[in-house]
Amino acid sequence: MTNYITYSEAILEGFKYLLDNHKDVFVIGQGLWSPWYVGNTMRDLDKLYGKKRIIDTPVSENAVTGAAIGASLCGSKPIVVHPRMDFMLYAMDPIINQAAKWSYMFGGKANPQVTIRSIVNRGGEQGAQHSQILHSLFAHIPGLRVVMPYSVLDARDLLISSVLCKDPVIFIDDRWLYDEKDESKEVEKLNLEEVTSRKVLEGNDITIISSGYSTKISKNAIKIFNEANKNYSIELIDLRVINPINYDLILKSICKTKRFIVVDGGWKTCGLASEIISSVVEKLDPNILLSKPINLSLKNCPAPSANVLEREYYLSEQDIVSLLKRELLDS
Amino acid sequence: MVSNRYLDDLINPEKNQNTFNLNSISKKDCEDLYRKLTFIREVEFKIAEERKNGEIGGPVHLAAGQEAIPVGISYHLNKNDYIFGAHRSHAHILALGSSLKGLFAEILGRSTGLSKGYGGSMHLIDKSVGFMGSVPIVAGTISLAVGAGFAISQKNTNSVSIAYIGDGGVEEGVFHESLNLASINNLPVIFVVENNLFSSHMDIKKRQPSSFTSRFAKANLINHKIIDGNNIIEVINASKDIIKETRENKKPWLIEAFTYRWFGHVDWREDIDVGTNRCRKSLNNWKLRCPIKRLKESLIEENIMDQSILDNIRTEIIDEINNTWEIALQEPFPEKNDLLKNIYFEKK
Ligand SMILES: Cc1ncc(C[n+]2csc(CCOP(=O)(O)OP(=O)(O)O)c2C)c(N)n1
Ligand SMILES: [Mg+2]
Numbered sequence: 139m140t141n142y143i144t145y146s147e148a149i150l151e152g153f154k155y156l157l158d159n160h161k162d163v164f165v166i167g168q169g170l171w172s173p174w175y176v177g178n179t180m181r182d183l184d185k186l187y188g189k190k191r192i193i194d195t196p197v198s199e200n201a202v203t204g205a206a207i208g209a210s211l212c213g214s215k216p217i218v219v220h221p222r223m224d225f226m227l228y229a230m231d232p233i234i235n236q237a238a239k240w241s242y243m244f245g246g247k248a249n250p251q252v253t254i255r256s257i258v259n260r261g262g263e264q265g266a267q268h269s270q271i272l273h274s275l276f277a278h279i280p281g282l283r284v285v286m287p288y289s290v291l292d293a294r295d296l297l298i299s300s301v302l303c304k305d306p307v308i309f310i311d312d313r314w315l316y317d318e319k320d321e322s323k324e325v326e327k328l329n330l331e332e333v334t335s336r337k338v339l340e341g342n343d344i345t346i347i348s349s350g351y352s353t354k355i356s357k358n359a360i361k362i363f364n365e366a367n368k369n370y371s372i373e374l375i376d377l378r379v380i381n382p383i384n385y386d387l388i389l390k391s392i393c394k395t396k397r398f399i400v401v402d403g404g405w406k407t408c409g410l411a412s413e414i415i416s417s418v419v420e421k422l423d424p425n426i427l428l429s430k431p432i433n434l435s436l437k438n439c440p441a442p443s444a445n446v447l448e449r450e451y452y453l454s455e456q457d458i459v460s461l462l463k464r465e466l467l468d469s
Numbered sequence: 470m471v472s473n474r475y476l477d478d479l480i481n482p483e484k485n486q487n488t489f490n491l492n493s494i495s496k497k498d499c500e501d502l503y504r505k506l507t508f509i510r511e512v513e514f515k516i517a518e519e520r521k522n523g524e525i526g527g528p529v530h531l532a533a534g535q536e537a538i539p540v541g542i543s544y545h546l547n548k549n550d551y552i553f554g555a556h557r558s559h560a561h562i563l564a565l566g567s568s569l570k571g572l573f574a575e576i577l578g579r580s581t582g583l584s585k586g587y588g589g590s591m592h593l594i595d596k597s598v599g600f601m602g603s604v605p606i607v608a609g610t611i612s613l614a615v616g617a618g619f620a621i622s623q624k625n626t627n628s629v630s631i632a633y634i635g636d637g638g639v640e641e642g643v644f645h646e647s648l649n650l651a652s653i654n655n656l657p658v659i660f661v662v663e664n665n666l667f668s669s670h671m672d673i674k675k676r677q678p679s680s681f682t683s684r685f686a687k688a689n690l691i692n693h694k695i696i697d698g699n700n701i702i703e704v705i706n707a708s709k710d711i712i713k714e715t716r717e718n719k720k721p722w723l724i725e726a727f728t729y730r731w732f733g734h735v736d737w738r739e740d741i742d743v744g745t746n747r748c749r750k751s752l753n754n755w756k757l758r759c760p761i762k763r764l765k766e767s768l769i770e771e772n773i774m775d776q777s778i779l780d781n782i783r784t785e786i787i788d789e790i791n792n793t794w795e796i797a798l799q800e801p802f803p804e805k806n807d808l809l810k811n812i813y814f815e816k817k
Contacts, residue, residue: 172670174743196640196676197607197668224606228641263527263578265589267606439812442803443589444578445526450808 145290146316149179152297153217155325157187160215163301166193166206167219167255176221176257177316203229203254207237207306210252215301217253223310224270226256237306238281253300258312258351258403260441261448269441273350274402274409276308277381283307283330284381288338288353290320292378295328303330312351334384337391341371343466345391347414348401349377352453356401359458370466380410388414389422399432399461403453406435429469432461471695479697479727480666480680482754488767489702496773502540502701503768503779506761508786509536509560512569515790516559516576516590517737524798525576527589530605532560534699534731537760538663539564541704542631542724545712546599551617551630553610554603556591557730561633565598569790573797580803587803587811607668608634608641611660615647618656618721627716630658637668639682648689651721659708659715660686660723663698669734672746686723698726699760729755 143151156163169175171184171194184192195202199220206216220226226233233254240248260269277284283305287293293311300307307330338353339360348356353376360372373391377383392398398418400411411433418431434457442451478484491499513533519525532539535557543564546552554561559572567583575582576590583593591605601617604610614632621628638644639662651658662682666673673680686693696707704726711722731752733740741749756762768774 169670171675172743175670194671194675197637198640198642200642227606228643263589265527265587265592265605267604267609268591437809439809442587442808443527443584443592444580444586444803446578446802446805447586447808450805 141322142319143290143322144316145293145311145318146178148290148294149297149311150181152294153180153183154186155294155298156217156301157183157191160301162213163215163217164191164193164209165217165219166195166202167221168195168197168225169221170194170219176219177313179311179316180219199225199228200232204232204236206254207232207250207252210250211240211248215251217255217301220254220256222259222268223256223272224267226254233276233282233306233308234279238279241305242281249304250306251304253297253307253309255297255309255311258310258314261314261452263443263445263448264441265443266440271404273308273310273380274404274413277410277413278408281306282381283379284310285330285379286310286350287378288315288350288376290318291323291326295326296330296333296378298325299328299330299333310350314351315354318354330379333379335375335377335379335387337373337387338376339372339374341373341395343370343372343395344397344399344462345373345375345388345395346399346401346458347375347377347388349380349410350403352401352403355453355455356458359455359462362455363459363462367467372462383414383417385417385421388418392418393422393426396426396428397465399434399458399465401453401458402435404436405438406433407438409435411435429465432465434458434461476681476695479695482729482751482758485697485699486757486763488763488770489700491702491767491771491773493706494702499764499768499773503761503764503774504782504786505540505564506536506701506764507783508790509540509563510761511783511787511790512563512572513559515794517732519794521737526578527576527591528735529576529590530557530735531732531737532557532730534755534759535663535665535728536560536564537701537704538661538698538726538728539633541701542661542708542712544705545709546629546631548597548599549626549628550599551614551621551628552600552633553614553617553631554593554600554633555607555610555635555638556603556605557635558593558603558633559590561603562593562595562598562600565595565600567595567598567600569793570797571595573794574800577797577800578802579797579800580807581800585803608638608643611638611647612643612650615651615656615658618651618658619654621657622654622719628657629712629715630656632658632660634660634662635668636662636664636666636673636682637676638662639685640668640676645685648685648691648721648723652689652691655719656721657715657719658721659711660691660721662723662725663728664725665728665730667730667734667747670743674746681725683723683725691721691723693723693725695725696727698728699758699763701760701764729758731756
């Protein structure tokens with residue numbers, strides 16, 4: 139009999155693995171003593187590992203994040219949890235000025251081995267300050283590793299490898315993925331520095347590159363498209379780590395398909411999709427492309443509240459299907 | 470000097486369940502206060518119900534139980550003052566006299582809402598009553614309220630700025646920076662800490678070494694007053710003097726008003742089980758400290774109004790709220806192409 143686990147259970151398994159096997163790991167953040175704050179991803183950790191290792195906090199993102207960075211400089215391996223990415227903006231100074239800089243600024247003599255887990259929690263008419271997905275902003279910062287798992291097992295295994303990596307890592311998981319299911323397997327020990335993007339679907343006619351939740355909707359869109367158009371095959375690449383990015387697989391795929399779309403749930407301007415398109419056209423001869431690269435990102439506006447506007451705002455499978463039709467059927 | 474006994478009672482749910490001394494308030498004002506408090510209470514109940522049945526799509530943070538603080542403070546404010554709030558602000562904007570239809574329409578995501586449907590419950594604005602904006606980033610408007618203090622001092626008017634903050638909000642660094650900044654610049658800002666002893670699921674005892682956040686006022690040499698936020702008369706009297714003095718002397722104040730929310734942190738459930746130290750017994754006791762119940766009993770006790778008149782007023786208010794809700798349900802939704810409007814200021 140196969141065992142299935144969900145994305146949120148996988149994260150919980152990741153925490154348990156780390157707490158069981160690494161005495162120097164502790165977890166700190168808002169809501170860790172509450173059953174409903176961070177979904178199921180941290181359920182009862184405080185009861186299993188004690189409130190000394192699982193620390194709920196005052197509403198003090200800046201100090202909490204800074205304190206975790208400080209602890210990491212002194213031999214602990216802390217995981218900070220921000221239940222919503224928007225709240226983490228109070229912690230920008232410790233993340234960008236401190237964690238990202240200490241190794242370089244001190245000639246490699248310091249390494250903040252800290253993982254900052256940031257949960258994307260959007261939709262549901264929550265509006266502009268409770269819907270942001272700012273992965274591109276963190277990926278802009280040299281010195282931070284930014285991890286954005288799509289697959290269920292990555293949610294666990296990349297969390298583990300983030301915490302065991304010597305560098306500061308921003309680990310971004312998405313509530314819209316929490317119910318995804320996959321077959322449960324043993325923990326795969328990965329060295330984060332060697333983790334590269336992964337082919338989710340094999341294809342010949344066009345490549346879609348995405349990460350996190352965008353990979354989920356891309357996969358669904360491909361399925362929908364293929365139901366009506368069986369003659370086309372589409373390659374889907376899941377980035378997994380969005381800074382630094384290893385381009386080998388992406389370039390190989392695009393040289394084969396000669397067309398590509400980057401799907402990203404963040405804003406278009408200065409966003410991840412723009413970064414990937416510019417890097418790809420820099421790295422290969424653009425003349426091999428049969429059509430212009432496509433950037434499908436969020437429109438450049440804050441998240442609205444009204445449901446009618448939200449439906450216009452977030453990317454959907456249908457947006458991707460339309461692009462595939464335009465690229466493959468109409469051209 | 471306030472006695473320790475007084476302070477202990479403020480945070481003890483079994484105390485302060487008594488009626489009020491109404492000597493300082495006219496009969497007309499008494500009735501008016503009863504109406505305002507009841508109105509806000511019943512609006513919050515209505516919102517809870519409509520959230521529960523799915524008519525409201527977004528989260529709502531309800532202030533049932535806490536009405537006396539904004540009602541009492543707003544009693545002395547006018548449209549030239551600047552008021553800033555946080556995620557739990559329905560009561561604050563209504564206490565200032567904003568439009569119920571505008572609030573309902575906003576919560577329903579309609580284009581005629583207070584923020585034209587862009588904001589929802591957590592992002593409210595009505596400059597016509599002095600309400601400059603409320604946002605759900607905890608402590609997000611405290612420094613903005615200090616900025617209003619700067620603007621007032623530049624213009625040299627006698628307005629005041631009000632920063633509504635929760636006991637959780639004081640845990641953000643910006644609260645402390647803001648107090649210091651207001652103090653050193655003698656700004657007419659009143660920090661109103663609505664201390665309901667909880668920040669989402671967590672009891673203040675688990676978050677701070679003392680339950681009294683006014684200690685931070687002392688550290689910044691800001692005058693402060695600690696009051697029973699469920700005693701409408703105490704709120705009115707204390708804030709009257711403080712607001713008057715702030716207008717005249719241009720110095721910040723901090724009011725710490727103790728209270729308790731009847732609903733859980735968000736939405737309609739009581740959430741008895743999810744808090745640390747939140748339990749049925751203390752919620753029930755806090756309900757006995759209800760500002761409306763105590764006012765009502767005081768009015769009856771002192772023969773100012775009788776039970777049936779008070780009950781009739783409440784029924785009228787509920788009818789009016791239900792009517793307004795029905796009207797708000799007919800309001801238009803935003804158009805799809807509104808999505809990309811207002812990102813930058815647009816001339817009307
Ligand atoms: C910067 C930030 N951190 C965390 C949150 C999540 N959050 C929303 S309201 C709240 C509790 C705030 O408590 P308090 O200030 O006492 O206000 P109350 O809810 O009691 O009215 C928290 C932690 C947030 N919205 N913003
Ligand atoms: Mg509170």
